[in-house]
Amino acid sequence: MKTYLALILIALSTLQVFSQTAISGTVYDKNGTLPGANVYLEGTYDGVSADSSGKFSFKTSKTGKVTLKAEYISHKPYIQEFELNGKPIKLEISLEDEFVKLNAVTITAGTFEAGDKKRANILTPLDMITTAGAVGDVYGALQSLPGTTTNGESGKLFVKGGDSEESQTYIDGSLVYAPYSSAAPNMSVRGRFNPFMFKGTIFSTGGYSAEYGQALSSVLILNTNDMPAEEQLDLSIMSVGLGVAGTKLWKTGAVTATLSYNNLGPYMWVVPQNYGWVSYPSNSEGAFSLRQKTGKTGMLKLYSSFTNSRYTINQEDLNREGQFYDYALSNDNYFLNASWKSGLGKKWNIATSASFTNNKDDIAYDTISVDKLLCGAHVKNVFTNFYNEMVTLHIGAEFFTKTYSQKYSASTKLIANTFTNNTSSAFAEAEIYVSSKLVARVGARAEYSGYLRKANLVPRISAAYKVSKNGQLSLAYGWFYQDPTDDYLLYTNTLDYDRADHYTLSYQTSKNERTFRAEVYYKDYRKLAKLNSNAFYLPESYSNSGYGYAKGIDVFWRDKKTIKNGDYWISYSFIDTKRDYKNYPALVVPGFASKHNFAAVYKHWFGGLRSYLSANFKYSSPRVYNNPNSEVFNGEHTKPYRSVDVSWSFLFKQNIILYGAVTNVFGFKQGYGNSYASVPDEQGVYRSSPITVGADRFFIVACFITLSKKGEANQIDKID
Amino acid sequence: MKNTFLSIAIIFLALSGKSQSKEFAGAMGEALGQYASCKTVADMQALGNRFGLIANAEKSEWLPLYYHSHCYILMSFMEPTDAKKKDEYLDEAEKSIEKILALAPNEAEVYVLQGFCYTARLVVNPMERGQKYSMLSSQSLGKALAMEPGNPRAKVLKLQNDMGTARFFGNDPSEYCGQAKELLAKWDDFKPKSPLYPNWGKDQAEGLVKGCPETK
Numbered sequence: 001m002k003t004y005l006a007l008i009l010i011a012l013s014t015l016q017v018f019s020q021t022a023i024s025g026t027v028y029d030k031n032g033t034l035p036g037a038n039v040y041l042e043g044t045y046d047g048v049s050a051d052s053s054g055k056f057s058f059k060t061s062k063t064g065k066v067t068l069k070a071e072y073i074s075h076k077p078y079i080q081e082f083e084l085n086g087k088p089i090k091l092e093i094s095l096e097d098e099f100v101k102l103n104a105v106t107i108t109a110g111t112f113e114a115g116d117k118k119r120a121n122i123l124t125p126l127d128m129i130t131t132a133g134a135v136g137d138v139y140g141a142l143q144s145l146p147g148t149t150t151n152g153e154s155g156k157l158f159v160k161g162g163d164s165e166e167s168q169t170y171i172d173g174s175l176v177y178a179p180y181s182s183a184a185p186n187m188s189v190r191g192r193f194n195p196f197m198f199k200g201t202i203f204s205t206g207g208y209s210a211e212y213g214q215a216l217s218s219v220l221i222l223n224t225n226d227m228p229a230e231e232q233l234d235l236s237i238m239s240v241g242l243g244v245a246g247t248k249l250w251k252t253g254a255v256t257a258t259l260s261y262n263n264l265g266p267y268m269w270v271v272p273q274n275y276g277w278v279s280y281p282s283n284s285e286g287a288f289s290l291r292q293k294t295g296k297t298g299m300l301k302l303y304s305s306f307t308n309s310r311y312t313i314n315q316e317d318l319n320r321e322g323q324f325y326d327y328a329l330s331n332d333n334y335f336l337n338a339s340w341k342s343g344l345g346k347k348w349n350i351a352t353s354a355s356f357t358n359n360k361d362d363i364a365y366d367t368i369s370v371d372k373l374l375c376g377a378h379v380k381n382v383f384t385n386f387y388n389e390m391v392t393l394h395i396g397a398e399f400f401t402k403t404y405s406q407k408y409s410a411s412t413k414l415i416a417n418t419f420t421n422n423t424s425s426a427f428a429e430a431e432i433y434v435s436s437k438l439v440a441r442v443g444a445r446a447e448y449s450g451y452l453r454k455a456n457l458v459p460r461i462s463a464a465y466k467v468s469k470n471g472q473l474s475l476a477y478g479w480f481y482q483d484p485t486d487d488y489l490l491y492t493n494t495l496d497y498d499r500a501d502h503y504t505l506s507y508q509t510s511k512n513e514r515t516f517r518a519e520v521y522y523k524d525y526r527k528l529a530k531l532n533s534n535a536f537y538l539p540e541s542y543s544n545s546g547y548g549y550a551k552g553i554d555v556f557w558r559d560k561k562t563i564k565n566g567d568y569w570i571s572y573s574f575i576d577t578k579r580d581y582k583n584y585p586a587l588v589v590p591g592f593a594s595k596h597n598f599a600a601v602y603k604h605w606f607g608g609l610r611s612y613l614s615a616n617f618k619y620s621s622p623r624v625y626n627n628p629n630s631e632v633f634n635g636e637h638t639k640p641y642r643s644v645d646v647s648w649s650f651l652f653k654q655n656i657i658l659y660g661a662v663t664n665v666f667g668f669k670q671g672y673g674n675s676y677a678s679v680p681d682e683q684g685v686y687r688s689s690p691i692t693v694g695a696d697r698f699f700i701v702a703c704f705i706t707l708s709k710k711g712e713a714n715q716i717d718k719i720d
Numbered sequence: 721m722k723n724t725f726l727s728i729a730i731i732f733l734a735l736s737g738k739s740q741s742k743e744f745a746g747a748m749g750e751a752l753g754q755y756a757s758c759k760t761v762a763d764m765q766a767l768g769n770r771f772g773l774i775a776n777a778e779k780s781e782w783l784p785l786y787y788h789s790h791c792y793i794l795m796s797f798m799e800p801t802d803a804k805k806k807d808e809y810l811d812e813a814e815k816s817i818e819k820i821l822a823l824a825p826n827e828a829e830v831y832v833l834q835g836f837c838y839t840a841r842l843v844v845n846p847m848e849r850g851q852k853y854s855m856l857s858s859q860s861l862g863k864a865l866a867m868e869p870g871n872p873r874a875k876v877l878k879l880q881n882d883m884g885t886a887r888f889f890g891n892d893p894s895e896y897c898g899q900a901k902e903l904l905a906k907w908d909d910f911k912p913k914s915p916l917y918p919n920w921g922k923d924q925a926e927g928l929v930k931g932c933p934e935t936k
């Protein structure tokens with residue numbers, strides 16, 4: 001009896017086990033059937049993958065309420081409850097695309113981004129380093145992109161008909177007050193920062209976010225590396241100097257210390273120079289950087305550097321015939337940048353940053369000495385709210401302070417001027433994805449300057465729409481304000497901000513590692529500061545009566561696919577611009593603008609030779625310059641700028657890289673117009689001398705060595 | 721009568737709670753048996769999905785997640801051209817690795833898998849990702865070997881990385897052949913903790929040895 005009961009029970013249970021329900025159907029998405037989709041009953045082992053025609057079928061012995069799920073990569077899961085009672089179930093399941101920001105449309109108007117490996121960026125961080133003509137200079141590399149004009153005698157960024165002062169650089173959120181090295185008039189400068197410091201770069205040539213103010217033309221946003229991966233010692237031995245960097249790691253942080261010394265003396269002694277150097281340019285730098293993780297998501301970064309650069313050059317005194325004087329410059333630059341980023345719960349992020357700059361130029365020539373001191377600080381706090389996957393909000397507040405003083409002393413007289421400008425600002429911006437095809441960014445920014453006693457409030461709007469599978473249209477509009485140049489603010493505080501309004505429309509299409517972009521823009525310059533008389537020391541000489549415009553077309557093509565192991569891009573910009581500002585007598589073409597700008601960059605990896613070759617050609621059409629002896633203002637034309645640059649990197653060993661580069665291989669003659677005397681001679685003629693380069697070509701050879709415990713690290717991306 | 725109730729209780733136990741682990745072992749065993757028959761990305765995805773399903777049913781087990789991730793890594797190698805797809809597969813694999821790291825942070829095999837995943841990322845674009853991912857991969861494998869010095873999968877992946885690097889720098893990779901042969905000879909000495917534990921890699925070791933000169 002007992003056994004009988006047990007047997008019945010067993011039979012019953014087995015019966016239950018074998019009463020199965022068949023579930024079958026097809027999985028689709030908007031493009032058709034979806035082979036490989038996973039269909040299963042939640043919490044059970046019952047399920048199957050859809051076959052090559054999207055069909056699935058499986059059986060389950062479960063009864064009662066079950067939850068059926070269908071899933072596929074980058075699609076929203078399908079979830080449905082059923083009551084199982086043995087009757088077969090047939091389903092047509094349609095999966096919707098999941099909203100993945102990485103795959104969604106992005107605002108590209110005016111923006112070049114190099115960073116995050118997965119996003120389909122036009123540039124990679126490596127590109128910032130491996131562009132031949134740049135010779136390891138961030139700003140040099142950017143000058144092979146559309147929208148920029150190369151001014152060989154300056155080296156600074158000139159963007160879309162804007163003066164170099166209209167571009168600002170931000171590192172980890174904070175303003176860099178003195179991003180360029182100091183140089184004598186008409187000598188090319190370089191950026192102060194080593195491109196290897198940065199993991200990501202955003203170069204915006206217009207229409208940028210409300211987060212960035214005090215820039216009329218462009219912002220360069222540099223984000224430094226996170227934690228280094230290994231403890232190591234890096235040595236650089238170059239034809240122009242030596243450097244050593246050591247990295248120490250601990251569980252939650254790291255510190256890197258760098259020392260370098262560069263001296264162009266030996267090089268210039270070997271390669272004849274057009275300039276009369278009395279003391280060759282030299283540069284000593286010490287830098288320190290700290291990384292510390294805080295909590296689960298936080299990261300504190302600190303970077304501090306001190307640089308001294310100096311040289312003395314013998315120049316002709318154009319005001320006195322046949323006379324020469326020594327022009328000596330010594331620059332001390334101290335820079336500090338700190339930032340802290342952290343998550344605050346699930347929905348919020350905080351980013352706090354601060355920078356401090358103390359930049360001192362001591363210049364002495366003839367019997368005159370000029371001391372310039374810039375002391376600036378910037379503090380910023382930004383909260384980001386991830387409202388939902390489609391909407392992100394940024395709210396921030398900033399404080400800028402800048403003191404600039406200039407001491408001019410000549411034999412008997414001493415003139416000292418100084419000003420302090422404190423600017424407070426706040427901004428708010430929302431990024432709204434309407435769908436994965438349409439995104440809009442709407443923001444506003446307010447500023448108040450204590451020195452100018454002026455406030456401004458500006459709108460910034462941009463949007464992008466995916467017009468086809470690979471193509472997208474993007475537009476940007478905004479007002480941009482910037483303080484007038486420091487040289488004017490020394491003498492007046494009655495000026496208002498300079499202003500530019502940007503209108504940008506851009507089309508971009510990418511497929512198979514080929515990218516095409518075309519952009520048209522219009523910039524309306526208003527209220528530009530003007531100096532209306534020669535009496536620069538009188539406040540009433542200044543007004544905001546200047547104005548101007550810039551319009552143009554930028555075209556960019558990059559192809560990483562067609563040539564195996566090869567990669568090239570071509571960029572062309574057309575600029576039509578005129579302005580009446582500074583001491584200009586009328587609306588004319590400014591001296592920094594070239595109508596046509598062309599760059600072609602090619603890179604090739606020779607696997608067998610373990611070599612990376614990079615070559616580029618750059619062309620800028622003649623610019624104008626002013627000849628005070630002529631009736632026409634800005635009536636003279638410079639030579640066009642042409643240069644072919646080549647660099648070669650050779651991976652000798654895993655941890656040793658040899659590098660060589662030559663700029664202007666073919667020795668095209670560069671001429672940037674003439675310098676003129678400030679006063680005419682007895683015949684009433686302003687004497688002149690041509691502005692030219694130190695030498696037609698520049699050569700560099702270098703060896704980079706990385707020593708680490710494992711001996712496995714290398715500087716493979718240190719090839720520039 | 722007492723006995724009857726006991727029998728009934730045992731039967732119920734067998735049918736409900738206890739059967740779960742049997743079902744788990746059975747399902748895992750069956751799925752593991754399908755590895756050999758996966759010839760295409762779709763086959764591998766179906767198998768990965770199978771493990772994903774088991775992982776979903778057994779939230780406290782790390783092994784189904786391990787194999788889910790493993791399948792998706794293999795898919796990235798099997799996908800012939802589409803770099804975006806490769807990265808998508810590896811994103812899936814990485815999601816599972818993240819989950820395993822929380823479930824079983826003391827299993828050396830997890831770090832082997834992580835190292836394997838980093839190597840797969842590197843292979844998508846060696847030129848741009850070489851430095852970063854070779855370092856990350858060697859770090860993960862180093863961690864695995866520190867936890868379990870005899871782990872043959874950590875060793876074979878490390879050898880693959882080392883030989884690849886040697887080839888890249890024009891050095892003779894056969895200097896690693898001794899190690900590879902020794903690894904293969906002693907492969908079966910390493911006993912997985914259970915039949916469901918990872919046991920792959922011998923093929924790779926054989927492949928490395930095959931590439932070696934006969935005499936060495």
